[in-house]
Amino acid sequence: MSNDHLGLNEYQSLASRSDRTKGKGNGFDLPVLGLVGEVGSLLSEVKKRQRDKAAIIGYEQTVLEELGDSLWYLAIIADHADIRLATLDDAGVETDLPFAVLQPQHALPLNTPSAQFEKTLLRLAAATGELAAAVDGSHGDKPLLQARLATVLRHLVQAANESEVLLEAAARANLKKAEDRWPRERTYPPLFDAEFPADEQLPRALEIDIYERDASNDKRYVLQSCRGLFIGDRLTDNIMQPDDYRFHDVFHYAYAAVLGWSPVTRALLKRKRKSKSRVDEGEDGARATLIEEGVATYVFGIAKDFDFFADQNPGDLSLSLLKNVRQFARGYEVHSSPLWLWEDAILQGNHAFRFLRENRRGRVKLDIEKRSLSIGELPR
Template sequence: MNSSLGLNDYQLLASRSDRTRNKGNGFDLPVLGLVGEVGSLLSEVKKRQRDFAAIVGYKQTVLEELGDTLWYLAIIADHADIKLATLAGGGHGSDLAFSALQPQHTLPMNTPSAQFEKTLLRLTAATGELASTVDTSHGDKSLLQTRLAGVLNRLVQVANESDVLLEEAARANLQKTEDRWPQERVYPPLFDQDFPPDEQLPRTLEIDIYEREASNDKRYVLQSCRGLFIGDRLTDNIMEPDDYRFHDVFHYAYAAVLGWSPVTRALLKRKRKSKVRVDEGEDGGRAIQVEEGLATYVFGVAKEFEFFADQKPGDLSLTLLKNVRQFAKGYEVNASPLWLWEDAILQGNHAFRYLRDNRRGRIKLDVEKRSLSIEELPQ
């Protein structure tokens, strides 16, 4: 590991991903977040006690929950203009290394101990005291600092008893927030950049999508590219119509923004056959099923939120994006950052809303610019 991270350095880096400032009433939003994270930590321990199978991924989950808890604590202190190191007893204006908080290593914890449960409850109590302070004494900075210090002290105890280094949790938290809300957006290399041109996704492409009515009064969607029909006639395939027949636009968004879409490769006959393992493993039937399942999952969530009509980059649920990436685990696209997944989802839903309202449109893909747009399709 690099030289020990300082508490104040962490607080400064954490504040870059703060989306709670100037929202809500004073400290209310980050305090609610802190209470929620401590509750999640308690819930994880309860599951571990109830079900031994929950041991899988337990320590990683605790590491993440501790990191999130620390993030909210740092943000509350930042809003109050209090340095995080000050809460740990650091001198005025000076930083304090995370390593100074846990100078001794602890033995691995195989199961949550009774002492660990008590420490978690004390952390919960300290968080409750902080919440009551914020609720009743917004202007009492001295009392707020005391309560914040109490939470940090309990958090260090929890980290010790769960065999987690708080610095490791802090670094993992910074990595996660950068994955979601980066300071600079740098597009990763395209997955097919080293393949022959005829096996690459087309770098620019136009696809016409429009609805037709059959003789049985059923509506279906047709697609054409360069004058040729592609794909099948699509219907909603559900009891209550929801315009899912336009859903291929999501696959095109994945292709344009992520540079990944086994479905689009199959439609355009752009599978990477020069490498058998890639052809079968990344572009084959199973990968296509994964993408179709992913598109269905996101569609179901988006439908509950008017297909993200009011969402901007940075607004989508972190949980949704993590679930989406987990869905594609084992495939090359799993390496794509969360912010890029969000771009693909938002651009795809923008195009879907246009098609839902107009019943026809011309999709334009620009893979180099990671862009999918839609415009009016001439009659």
């Protein structure tokens, strides 16, 4: 992507790299539904801002993101119809057209949505409805589809003007988000403890045995051992209806193996980074441990409803889920980790958890250099 002004066709080509709707339905259903949803989200955000005023956090960022997402769906619909985005402008140019031409003015911070902005969004919603009707069984009418797409783009530009957001900024933020979630090339970031002494690093290769035992009071608990030594406490589910949460430490090991981050695992293995007191307290301390436990509990609660992601592959997990998980860790080093890496950690951890649920015991292997966690049978 150029550091100069971004072009509409350039954006469309870059956006299409993260298109996961091709080959599904008639090629238009999903992106059209997506566009309708994003416009609806914009209207909802304006309504909440007008109702709650200062109680709405991150309003400006949300408008920027929703405009970018709306633009993405518009670009994808056009791409499916083999229509170049730049041809939707009134000038109808065949060559590329910079976003800056659409909005020559500069954007200023937005404090309160104007009444005109709301009206423009309603017109945008109506235009989106007309676009949906145009592709409903009649998308062979390319001139009609192009006219409907052009109307949506015109209202998007108007909405960006009235919200004082540069559409180019929204487009660039959208591309950055797509790369964060569905990158063309997966490049692992450096490990957080790479520059620390070896005895303060998470072990680059490690095996941990996890197994269930019966207690005298008819309860069941989980024990863990590493290199012949017991680690951690006896774990139970700590809930009225048992759900096998007692095996949940495997999620922490997945965070350690894949993200290179786990204050819980550091505490268990006595690998806190004490050579730097600020890191020891701020990144490896009690609050960071609580944050990680919160992440594990939050993901577990959602995973329970989806068979612990048994049918999910890389790229399938909800974007909202991943963003919420990363938001938990805001202010900590792991917040810089890309969303796709968070997904890898969650999927690998849940794979191991499903194995433990089925077998009630297993040997977990961490390979931090390869960013992987695997599990197999534990010899009896």
